Amino acid sequence: MENMDGKLISIFATEPQHPALRESMRDLSKLAGVIGELGEADYFLDPSKTFQIIRVLHILNEEALGLTSLLEDEKSIFYRYRNLYEQDPTVDIKRIVFILGKYNWIYKGPKRITMMDVGKRMMDTLIRLANDSLAYYMQDEVTRSLFQARRDAEISEAYDDKGISGGNRLASMIRNIEEAVSKLQERELEYLADRNALPQVEVIHGMMQDLSARLNERIAQFSTFEEGLRYTPLIQKGTGAMLKGTQVSLGTLHKILRFSHLQTTPVGEAIQHDSLRTYMRETYHQQLHSDLPDPHQILSFMEQDLIEGERLDGLWVPVKFASPIPGAQLAATVQFLEEYQPILEPLEEVPAFTFEPPLERSEAEIAELVGESNWQLTKSQIDTEQMEQYLQQVQECSLEQLVLETGSEKWGDAINALTSLSAFIGHEKAQLIEPTDPLAEIARPSVVNKEWELSDDQDRRKRVRRTN
Template identity: 45%
Template sequence: METVDQPLISIFQNSESSPEMLQSMRDITYLSGVLSDLGSQNAFQTPSEILRFLRIIQLINEEALGLDEPIENSDTLYYRYKNRYSDPEPPSRKKVEQIINVLVKYNWISKQTRQLKMRDVGKRMMDALIRLANDSLAYYMHDDIGRSLFQARRDAEISEAYDDHGISGGNKIASMIRNVENAIKLMNERELEMLADRNALPQLEIIHQLMQELEVKLKERFRQFQTLEDSLVLSNLMHQGTAVLAEGTNLSIGMINKYLKFTTMQQTVLSSTINPEKVREFILKMYDPPLESDIPNAHQLMSFMEQDQYEGESSDGLWVPVKFAAPISADAIRESVHYLEAYEPLTDPIREEEMEVIYMEEEISIDHLGELMGESQWLLTKSMIQTDAIERYMEQVEEALMEQVMIEATSAEWGDAINSLTAIAALVGNKKITIDEASKEKVIDQPLYEKKWEWMSRDDRNKLIKKRSSRARLDEIVRNEGSGEYV
């Protein structure tokens, strides 16, 4: 008990900067590195691949323990695998060599001149992986109720192996109690199903045996922790665990008692007289029987009833273990029928209000009208022709040669050149820009562009495009309106 009286060794209680803590975290890093590297090499794609990896590290582990001959290299390990396991698709030499290289990389093993030697970190990590796989196998060999009870028993065993020796195994007592609670919940949910199963007695006996074992182990766990200074913290768990195991044990033995009584019920000798008091007592006890009692409630009784025991009985229907809703009184049914028959939905009357149409008269000047007409026509044009790129460029430069505008506003591609010319034509037509002859200085200073098209008339590239101001456009619109022309 000396080790129990001392604080348990736990990573959650130790200083994170201590050398021991850093080394333990490094071991976890090595484990993560091995799994990550092998995962990237598709070593864990299928359960078969995972099993092959575990077999390989088991062979290395056996050699390290002196149970087998030394392993010189990956070839030795490859042939030993083929001789040991009847695998229809054994790993290739390359795959075995890849695994060895990864294990060497993360210090699980070391390559010596004539031997692969296990390192301490490798032995502990391999043992942990193999124990994990074996625990999982044993866990899945039980049904859903047995799994929770198996895990509870493993929690008790881990607590014995770790907590009793001063090393924290985690909150195993709380985990043990929670697993028993889960098992009890599943037993309650499947009680009718198991009572209806004619072959459920062996399973019920196993569950009851596990419950009894857990009760002994939990009491032993509590006894071990009675000397701890923080035993007061465990007082709630002690009460909870005692109550849970008592409930589980009573439930399991009650299910066995009911099952045995059901199976022998047909062979029970009936008396020639009926004792009303005993019948009344039996009916009363059926409403709330104790967990360990062999008296079934109505649902349990129905779940075990067999059909077609007598001639013609099968036509009467099928017994189903189901809970029915509470009966409804005749008055309630009568009121409901009357309500449905006389039901009239209450709705507000629809009021139609006639809205008076009001016409408004608005006058605008001829100048403003011309501007509005021009803007509407321009918006219609923009909806069909993309002019945004040319407009943005002209906002920046105010004036430029045509080829310069076409290429710098878009690109030197053939398709962009066609679109640019169309946009320039639209802008000219809507008085947004003008096209004039360029001066010689402008033509001489014009840069040369690499493009995938050529002008039919080289003079066109030297046309000068200028951006028109809003005021100039408005004046021209007004002049055109006054002369009877509008473009």
């Protein structure tokens, strides 16, 4: 592959409106869509299910490369998985195939499942990522930094050789060296105690050798002085990282040699007071590049139990001693204790809360209560007391008689009586009975001179009966 104008292909050096850039971003969107929808089923929260998904992708990838027979449908994937790994997958194969087809990773035809180009590239990327992570975690904790630094450089160099930007490998290597040096400084006592200090120094030395070789290669490529100016800050940063790494590594090696020498010296039994006072003073006011070990370093080597009885298992925690207590505070404390009088009053008892069981009612009872509540509300708005007393007394009477007895011969009182009657009938407190014989004689009330008349003779024959 030839480079475009001698420049590496990079998304950061491409115009935002370039069609190829838009397509590459669309591929990333599809990758995010697949991971997002599989994550909704909690497949990526369980490492075992994540591993099963990678296995399914591997089965599809091998079929696309022609290494295995065709896959017709989800059942073919399921039984191929069972035959290869001697167990059934717990993930939903149909859902995985549906999601991959939705984002155009695969095409499910009537006779076979076909791998699309974007699916092949994305699956290869995921499988390579999983393999790189596996190789990283198979290294011990000390050599992981060196492995990752060299892996970054190898991948970046492989991409750069093909004209594709693999990232800034020099900056990545410098950052890895800085992190390894910082880790050695922070955990130096732990490495010294566990005898891992020398391997960590070797890791830093190997990383600095690789960085030095890469820097020399880059400097040799500069044909003019102006070309090198662009990389001057990076080269200065790399030189500073190597200088600091050399200083820290030499200091650690010096401590290893010093304590190795201390372990071979005879253990004295007599205490020399002047030497002890000098040690204590110089320990807490240590001079630069002093060979005197501090208490933490001595304890860290005592934990190795090279001399029987030195080791004492426990937890190291920072301790802050309280400042001296003044005499006035001591006197006040003594006086308080001397004059202390305990409280002898009985404690106030707090009554326990009592919870009554909830009152349960049936739907019929609730309906009855609601109806009674509505009836009371109606009575507060309409005067029904006189009609209620009369119906309670006679139980049944004619409509005209009820209006006269509960109202009067006046037209306004008759209207109020009819309003009260409508409230009774609406709340089922009374019932209006139609005449059984429309031709029966109409009963005439005793009052003849009244301002109102029922317009329909059938209304005169109707009767009103109290229901409850």
